[in-house]
Amino acid sequence: MTYMLSGECVMFLLCHETENPIMVWKKMIGNKDPAEAKKADPQSLRATYGTSIIKNEFHGSDDPFSANKERDIFKFPIPQKIPDFKFDKMLVSLETLFKFLYPPNLEHSNALERLDIFAIYGPCVNYHSVDQCLCRECAIIGKEHLEGVRESLIATEQTKLGIKIRPQPTTATKTQLPQRVQLPPIRLLKEEDIKQVYQQLCEKCQFHCNGYTHLQGGRNMQHITTDQELNTLAKEMNKQEILELLYSEKGNAANVMIETIDLNEPNHYTKEMIELLFQELETDYYNRFKFYHLQNVILEDRRIRMNAWMSILINKPIHRFKNPKLVCKVPPEMRKNPESIHYTINRILPLNQTYKKKDITKMPLDFPPNIADKEKLNPNEEKLALLKKLHRDTHHMVEIQDAKKVVSNGVYLLRKYNDGRNGDWDNYSSLKGMNRGSYVNYEEKKKKEKL
Ligand SMILES: [Zn+2]
Ligand SMILES: [Zn+2]
Ligand SMILES: [Zn+2]
Known part of the structure; x- marks a missing residue:
């Protein structure tokens, strides 16, 4: 070490995509004892420049672990290939999800209600409806953009298939044709479209695109935007689920009981709890979760919440509700794997009943005097x-x-x-x-x- 510090040193961070740079470098510098190196590989660097086992002039990391450690000592940046960003509606970031859970027009949005709808009707996407989301002027921009995209798509398809493009009928003949009554198509500007037309949109529409994400699916595969509709959907979902649970507990009395129940779920989750829900899931380089993972977690959590709700409604202890996924014998790893249909959560209480806030009793009490x-x-x-x-x-x-x-x-x-x-x-x-x-x-x- 003292010898290494005695003069100037040159450091290299060697990276290679396919070859193992550690082994290649080790081979190039040769045995750490120059005398041995001269015997084994006289062309090696230590054989050529080294004079003794201490003054062997070269160093190479032994394994990836020490390579990383030494890389950090010399503050080399972490080398990594940044993957290309691809728009993919099945990949959802927390940011996108939270935009849906906490829309800017609602001061107290029911995030949990929206979370369930996301899991069932989702994914929520940064798609916006030309007709429902944009103002009249911006809708024209959006339509023109979509037309352009469509035409270029058709053109590339036609050239691929070798079809000659027929001359388009002139607009004059078009207007003469009797117009059929037709429902307007649902025109969605996808994430990448929004990126392209964003600068042309008015301030209000830009704010809309920044602040909101919507469900693309939903009833009749419509673009869901209204809070009222979401609330009705959530109540319907709750009614169905509670009714099923009531049937299994109370039989036909369920039909009467359900009419007296307030169908707004009594549980409430904060942002932190929702983050906590997904903390064990893997994300891609851009911090996006796979939608099916999120869905699996949310629906399992919903089952727990529904049971907790039921236990209050019918006064049955929560631990007597059985988790059906624990009945079949599958290895425990399967139960932790969000890809698996056997995935389940190992708790019986909703997060708002188990979540503990930071312990303030451990805070230092000796503040400087006021x-x-x-x-x-x-x-x-x-x-x-x-x-x-x-x-x-x-x-x-x-x-x-x-x-x-x-x-x-x-x-x-x-x-x-x-x-x-x-x-x-x-x-x-x-x-x-x-x-x-x-x-x-x-x-x-x-x-x-x-x-
Ligand atoms: Zn308030
Ligand atoms: Zn929108
Ligand atoms: Zn606008």
Whole structure:
């Protein structure tokens, strides 16, 4: 090591797609003892330049593990071939999924409801309907784009098949033909189409394409966009499932019971819980999951949630609901494999009942003392201490927009947190006019009260 550090050194990161660079390099440098190297392979680098076993002049990593370790010591970037990005609707990233679960128009979207619909009717895709999603101007752009794509596709097909293109009938003859009443086709701009026309879209439509993903399938294979429709679908799904479970528990009484049940699922999952659900699944280079994996996990989780729901409805302990996938004898690896039909989740409670938030009892408790609690203050700390004291139970805004600087410097807008808009107005000084009398200066007021 000291010898290696005694002079200049040159480092190489050797990579090869097919050959093993470790073995090739080892062969090139030869035995670590130059004397041995001279015997075995006089052409080798150590045989030519080395003088002793310590001063053998060359080093090579022994195996991929040490190669990686040494690569990191010298801070070489990790060599890897970046795979080409291909649009594939069966590959879904969490980002795309969350766009569907939390659409920007809903403040409190029922993510779990949407998650189930995604699993059953999905995948959700970055596809947008020309007729339903875009405004009139942008729809024209979208249609033109799709026409262009279609024509070029036909043209390439025809040249492939060697068909000569017949002259198109002129528009004049077209309009003369009697128009048949036909439902408009569902025109979808796919992910790659959106990428191409995005810059031409208006701001509103760009926002739509950025913020939303939709289900491509659904009822009549329509492009599902409305929240109302999703909610109805979810309730129907829940009704069917709960009814089945009720039949097996209560027999024909189920028909009567189902009418009294609120079909909105009682469980709620947060974003973290949904992420947790998929944490063991593999993703591709672009962090995309296989849709069928997601589907398998969600449906298994749904089974658990439905059982938990049932256990509340009919007052039966949750552990008495059997997992049908544990009945058949399959090796445990199969149960963990999301590709397998035997895949199952090893818990009986929904995530919102098992999920633990970060343990705050382990947080350090020795925070530095607050300046507001200090008994003796330095003259320069007085103002800061006062501000900190006020911060404890008041809302404090230092800057007031469009106020004259002279005035705004001396004014604090103060309001107790819990008072709300119609709270204690004595504590609330607000900017109403431009004269000084319309402000209440909390500090000055306090001084006056003391006097
Ligand atoms: Zn809210
Ligand atoms: Zn859309
Ligand atoms: Zn538009």
